[in-house]
Amino acid sequence: MSEIEWKNEYSIGVEEIDFEHRIFVKIIRKIENAIQKESSERKVERLIQELIKYASFHFQSEENIMMDIKYANIVDHKKQHEQLLTRLQLVLLEIEIGQHNIATLPVFLIDWFRNHTLEEDKKLSSFILSV
Numbered sequence: 250m251s252e253i254e255w256k257n258e259y260s261i262g263v264e265e266i267d268f269e270h271r272i273f274v275k276i277i278r279k280i281e282n283a284i285q286k287e288s289s290e291r292k293v294e295r296l297i298q299e300l301i302k303y304a305s306f307h308f309q310s311e312e313n314i315m316m317d318i319k320y321a322n323i324v325d326h327k328k329q330h331e332q333l334l335t336r337l338q339l340v341l342l343e344i345e346i347g348q349h350n351i352a353t354l355p356v357f358l359i360d361w362f363r364n365h366t367l368e369e370d371k372k373l374s375s376f377i378l379s380v
Contacts, residue, residue, distance in 0.1 A: 253277055253359045259366050261374035266314070269307045270366060276300045277362060281355040293351055294344055300358075301337050308334070315373065318380050326369055333361055 255274050260267050280296045308330040315323040336357075343349030 252281060253355075253362065259363075261366065261370045263314075263374055263377055266311060266370065266374075269310060270362075270370075272303060273300075273307060273362065276303055277355065277358045280358065284351055284355060290344055290351070293354075294341060297337055297341055297344075297354075301334060301341075304330075304334060304337070311370075311373070314377070318377060320373060320376055322369075322372065322376075326373065329365060329369060333365075 253274055255271050259270060259274070261270075276296070276299055280293065280300065283293050283296055308327075312323065312327055312330070314320075315326060320326070340349055340354060344351065
């Protein structure tokens with residue numbers, strides 16, 4: 250299983266966003282740990298719900314920053330946020346009906362976080378720091 254820890258490479262140089270990303274990583278770690286320890290499905294579901302709620306908050310926070318600075322790529326960036334939240338809701342439904350292989354979830358979450366942070370959030374950071 251691919252584990253995630255906060256690394257300096259994830260820092261985008263915007264204190265508020267970096268702080269929120271650290272919490273995002275901690276929640277992914279909690280999901281990883283629960284799956285590794287073979288916790289109950291209910292425990293994993295609750296952690297996914299926690300991630301959905303936190304991601305919703307974080308995405309709103311990030312999108313507010315984008316609106317304030319008139320970020321040109323806000324529509325595409327916001328779409329990626331919405332796609333993750335939709336995917337996580339789908340995972341919850343799949344777990345509920347016994348159709349999801351929960352072991353694949355941490356890899357998906359880690360890949361999504363890394364790709365989104367290192368690509369999209371770095372672009373946002375460059376724009377913020379240039380304003």
